[in-house]
Structure formats: C-alpha cells, structure tokens
Amino acid sequence: MGLDKIGIAKRIAQEVQDGTYINLGIGIPTLVSNFIPDDINVVLQSENGLLGIGPFPEEESIDADLINAGKQTVTTTAGSSLFSSAESFEMIRGGHVHLTILGAMEVSESGDIANWKIPGKMVKGMGGAMDLVASADNIIVAMQHCSRSGDSKLLKVCSLPITGIACVKKVVTDMAVMDVLPEGGFKLLERAPGVSVEEIQQATEGKLIVEGEIPEMQFD
Amino acid sequence: MINKVVANADEAVRDIPDNAVLMLGGFGLCGIPENSIAALLRKGIKGLTCISNNAGVDDFGIGLMLQTKQVKKMISSYVGENAEFERQLLSGELEVDLIPQGTLAERIRAGGAGIPAFFTPAGYGTEVAEGKEVREFNGKMHLLESWLKADFSIVKAWKGDTSGNLIYKGTARNFNPMMAAAGKITIAEVEELVEPGELDPNNIHTPGIYVQRIFQGEQYEKRIEQRTTRIR
Numbered sequence: 001m002g003l004d005k006i007g008i009a010k011r012i013a014q015e016v017q018d019g020t021y022i023n024l025g026i027g028i029p030t031l032v033s034n035f036i037p038d039d040i041n042v043v044l045q046s047e048n049g050l051l052g053i054g055p056f057p058e059e060e061s062i063d064a065d066l067i068n069a070g071k072q073t074v075t076t077t078a079g080s081s082l083f084s085s086a087e088s089f090e091m092i093r094g095g096h097v098h099l100t101i102l103g104a105m106e107v108s109e110s111g112d113i114a115n116w117k118i119p120g121k122m123v124k125g126m127g128g129a130m131d132l133v134a135s136a137d138n139i140i141v142a143m144q145h146c147s148r149s150g151d152s153k154l155l156k157v158c159s160l161p162i163t164g165i166a167c168v169k170k171v172v173t174d175m176a177v178m179d180v181l182p183e184g185g186f187k188l189l190e191r192a193p194g195v196s197v198e199e200i201q202q203a204t205e206g207k208l209i210v211e212g213e214i215p216e217m218q219f220d
Numbered sequence: 221m222i223n224k225v226v227a228n229a230d231e232a233v234r235d236i237p238d239n240a241v242l243m244l245g246g247f248g249l250c251g252i253p254e255n256s257i258a259a260l261l262r263k264g265i266k267g268l269t270c271i272s273n274n275a276g277v278d279d280f281g282i283g284l285m286l287q288t289k290q291v292k293k294m295i296s297s298y299v300g301e302n303a304e305f306e307r308q309l310l311s312g313e314l315e316v317d318l319i320p321q322g323t324l325a326e327r328i329r330a331g332g333a334g335i336p337a338f339f340t341p342a343g344y345g346t347e348v349a350e351g352k353e354v355r356e357f358n359g360k361m362h363l364l365e366s367w368l369k370a371d372f373s374i375v376k377a378w379k380g381d382t383s384g385n386l387i388y389k390g391t392a393r394n395f396n397p398m399m400a401a402a403g404k405i406t407i408a409e410v411e412e413l414v415e416p417g418e419l420d421p422n423n424i425h426t427p428g429i430y431v432q433r434i435f436q437g438e439q440y441e442k443r444i445e446q447r448t449t450r451i452r
Contacts, residue, residue: 047321048247049391056450064250064442065378065390071248071301071445082390084397084425085247085273086329089322093340112345123309123318124300130348131322134341165345 001199002174003192003217008142010035011190011217012101012172015140021045023092023132025102026070028142032101043079045097047088047128052080069128089128093135100136102129104143104168106158109206111168111180113141114160126163133164145173145203152205154178154186176200177217178208185209190217221383221416226433229259232407236260236372239267239292243328243370243399244282247273248301248445251392252281253376253409255437261288271295271328271368273321273395275305280443286314295368297321301445320348323365325398330367332401332430337366373403376437377426380410381417384431385424393425400430409437 003011005028013035016022023045024030033044033053044053046068053068054075061075068074076082091097106114113133116126133139146152154171171178177190185207188200193216201208226232233256236242246252260268261284268291275294276283285291286304293315299305308314319327320342330338339362343349353364375396378389386408388396400406408426413436 046391048250048394056448058451059449062444062447062449063390064444065392067248067250067391067444067446069247071250072448073444073446074448082393085321085325085394086398089325093322093342120310123306123316125296125298125318126320126348127298128321130320130346131340131342134344162346 002145002195004174005031007192008172008174010219011177012140012142013037015170016040016042016099018042020098021051021096022099022101023047023097023136025100025129027103029101029103030070045088045091046074047085047092047132049083049085049088050074050076050080052077054080089131092128092131095135095137097136099138099140100132101140101142102132104141104153106153106155106160107141107143107168107171107180108155108158109180109186110184111166112158112162113164113168114158114162116163117161119161129163133167139168140170140172141168142172145175145200152203154204154206156206175203181209187211188214190215192217223382224384224428224431224434225382225413226435228435228438229255229409230262232256232409232433232435233259233263236263236265238265240265240371241269242271243373243403244270244272245375245394245396245399246281247391247394249276249281249443251376251388251394251396252276253374254281254440255409256374256407257281257284260285260290264288264290266290267292269293269295271370273297273324275299275302277301277445278304293317295319295324297324325395327365327368328395328398328402331369332398335367337364339364368402370399370403371405373399373406375400375406375408377408377410379412379414379419380408380434381414381419381428382434383416384408384428384434385419386410386426386431387419387423388425397426400426405432406430407432408434410434411437411440
C-alpha cells in the first residue's frame with residue numbers, strides 16, 4: 001500500500017516548474033532530479049557552493065574537490081558556477097532560489113517543520129535547513145506519512161524541536177499530496193494509488209481538510 | 221611583494237597555544253587543511269575551540285582531534301558523520317554550538333568584514349532564537365546574530381603564491397575564503413605554491429592581504445565521504 005521512495009520522488013517531480021532554481025535536500029529529495037521531464041529546464045543548487053549540479057561522475061573522472069551537500073561526488077554541467085558558502089546562502093536568503101524540497105521527521109498543520117534533532121538521542125545539526133526553510137518562497141516536504149511504529153508524522157503541533165515555523169507549503173507522502181493552508185490544516189489534494197481517504201484520515205493527527213472527490217495521483 | 225612562506229605545517233602552527241579559537245575550512249572532508257590538522261595532532265595542544273562547518277569523520281579531519289580530546293568546543297552546523305563527536309556531545313564531554321549553516325557562513329564573513337552583527341530570518345521560532353534580539357523587517361521576523369573571529373584561521377586552497385593570494389578548486393572553496401578573512405593570523409596550505417605573477421590577478425579568490433603564512437602541503441589524501449559514480 002502507498003508509494004515507495006521512488007514514487008514520492010516521481011510525484012514531487014511533477015511540481016517542478018520550468019526555468020527555476022531548486023535546492024534539493026538529502027535523501028528522497030535528491031532522487032527527484034532523476035524524474036524531472038526533459039522539456040523542463042531547471043538549475044539545481046548545492047549549498048556547499050555549486051549551481052548546476054551534474055550527474056554522478058564516471059569512475060575515472062571522480063574529483064574529491066567536487067561534491068554535493070550530501071558529500072556525494074558529482075560533476076558540473078555546461079553553465080555551472082562555483083562560489084563560497086557565504087555567497088551560497090546569500091542566494092538562499094536573498095530569495096533567488098525558488099523551490100526547496102526537503103525531508104522531515106514531523107510537519108504540523110500550521111506548516112512548522114522538525115527535522116534536525118531528537119533530544120537525548122540524535123543530534124546531527126540543522127546544516128542549511130533552517131536557512132532554507134526561513135527564506136525559500138516554496139517549500140515542499142517529502143516524507144513518510146507515519147513513523148515505523150505507525151505514529152502520524154503530520155501533527156497538530158510538532159513534538160520535536162522545530163527547524164522553522166509556518167513555512168511548509170506542500171507535503172508529499174507515501175499516502176497523499178496535501179497543501180498546507182495559510183490559515184492552518186492539511187488540504188488533501190490527491191491519494192496514492194489504492195489508498196483511501198479514510199486511511200489517510202486515520203494516519204493524519206493534524207487537521208485534514210477533505211473537500212469533494214479526491215483523485216488518485218497520476219503517473220506516466 | 222611580502223613573502224609569507226613558512227617551511228611546513230609544523231612551522232605554520234608553531235605558536236598556536238592551548239585554548240586558542242581556531243577556524244578550519246572545509247565542507248565535510250572537502251577542502252579541509254589536512255596537513256595543518258596533522259601538525260596540530262603532533263603538537264598536542266588542548267582546550268581548542270574549533271569553528272568549522274563539520275567535525276570530520278571518526279578517523280579523518282577534525283575527528284582525529286576529537287579522538288585525542290584536544291577540542292573543548294565545536295561551533296558547527298552539521299556533525300552527522302561522526303560517531304565519536306555524537307558520543308562526546310551526548311555525554312557532555314564536548315561543548316557544542318550548532319548554528320544554521322548560512323548564519324555560520326555569514327557570521328564568519330561578518331567577522332572578516334568588520335560588521336559586528338546582522339539580522340537573518342534563519343532560526344526564528346526555533347531554539348536557535350533563544351536569548352536573541354528579534355526584529356521585524358517587511359513583515360518577517362529576524363534574529364540578531366553577531367560576528368565570529370578566530371585567533372588562527374587555517375584554510376586550504378588549490379594554488380597560492382608566496383604573497384598569500386589563493387585560488388580554490390571546485391566545491392573545496394566553501395568556508396575557506398570567509399575564514400581566511402576572519403582570522404587574526406591566517407594560515408593557508410596549498411597544493412601548489414608558486415611565485416607572485418604566476419597566478420592571473422583576475423582569478424584570485426582570496427587576496428593575499430588576509431593571509432599571514434602559506435606553505436605547500438606535503439601530501440593530500442583528499443578522502444571522499446560518499447563515492448558515487450555512474451556507469452558509462
């Protein structure tokens with residue numbers, strides 16, 4: 001039941017608009033780049049100082065001095081540019097990066113996101129996530145609808161330390177596509193194939209808004 | 221031209237005392253001053269405050285200085301690749317300031333640029349905001365963040381000349397240029413050290429004014445954290 005990670009990435013790729021600059025977080029968001037249609041031209045930003053992320057290198061052309069924010073070896077493409085971390089975040093803070101796609105541990109119905117810390121257990125740090133969510137106009141979250149133990153990750157209020165407040169615009173999970181409304185609430189837009197509105201309702205602790213018939217996601 | 225060349229890494233770090241505040245360039249293991257870190261390990265100074273985006277991995281980069289307990293405090297944005305770091309942090313042995321990456325980069329830039337503080341929206345409404353002045357600009361809330369400076373900044377460049385001009389390669393630039401400007405004494409290690417005039421002034425990333433000592437690193441391992449490739 002529901003989508004796998006590839007499915008979530010494929011669905012998010014449908015949101016990508018031609019002519020935009022995009023920052024992709026680590027994990028599912030990175031996979032999105034594999035499914036952007038050929039006729040959609042975008043430039044991917046890596047916050048460690050690269051615009052125009054190319055594909056992974058062939059074995060013989062690996063360059064330790066060329067990595068993405070996930071520390072993976074990458075390549076440049078025709079038209080790429082390189083810069084410092086300060087300039088990179090000037091682009092982000094200055095609103096020049098149009099879309100940020102990132103993962104989350106929790107999202108609240110008011111658009112808060114938590115993804116950097118589990119007190120007493122896991123402290124990886126926020127990296128660039130707090131800067132990205134504070135500044136991007138459009139923020140899409142890619143995540144599983146529920147934790148491994150079955151608890152909803154779409155909440156009324158985040159239980160974990162938050163990364164940013166009232167910033168998430170859209171959430172794509174293994175079960176559903178939802179807009180986060182400015183006045184609060186997850187507005188259900190689409191269901192994953194074979195997933196019912198009732199199942200989504202049960203898996204969503206935060207306020208779920210269902211209006212009319214909810215279509216299934218469409219994939220080519 | 222002023223000659224800033226020192227013989228090697230050991231001479232470059234010769235007078236860094238215990239309890240010094242250091243900046244170390246790099247993102248992950250990319251663009252880190254590996255020869256200088258090796259010299260700091262040999263020197264054995266303790267109680268260091270290290271400002272660096274990451275803390276290396278368990279057996280390379282700043283991670284090596286954590287193993288030897290030379291670091292008292294880390295100021296970083298992301299430390300996820302280092303089990304020893306996480307252990308020392310959760311047990312309270314190591315002080316850690318985690319700072320949003322863009323705020324960290326800008327605080328360092330501000331230190332070198334003589335700007336004591338600035339407002340940024342990053343971290344508003346989170347625990348990063350605790351104790352900080354908040355001000356609204358254009359309907360959006362911002363936090364007041366202050367500059368960062370170091371007793372010694374240690375950076376790594378691809379090429380440099382004897383007067384301290386530096387050129388970085390690829391994404392190994394990252395935090396190095398801002399740190400070069402924010403150190404009271406800046407040490408630059410380079411893969412290739414050349415005479416003044418051999419680097420095109422149009423291509424200099426860090427002007428030599430920021431650099432007090434420069435040397436050519438003996439060797440570079442340039443370890444890769446995530447070796448990802450595609451099939452031809």
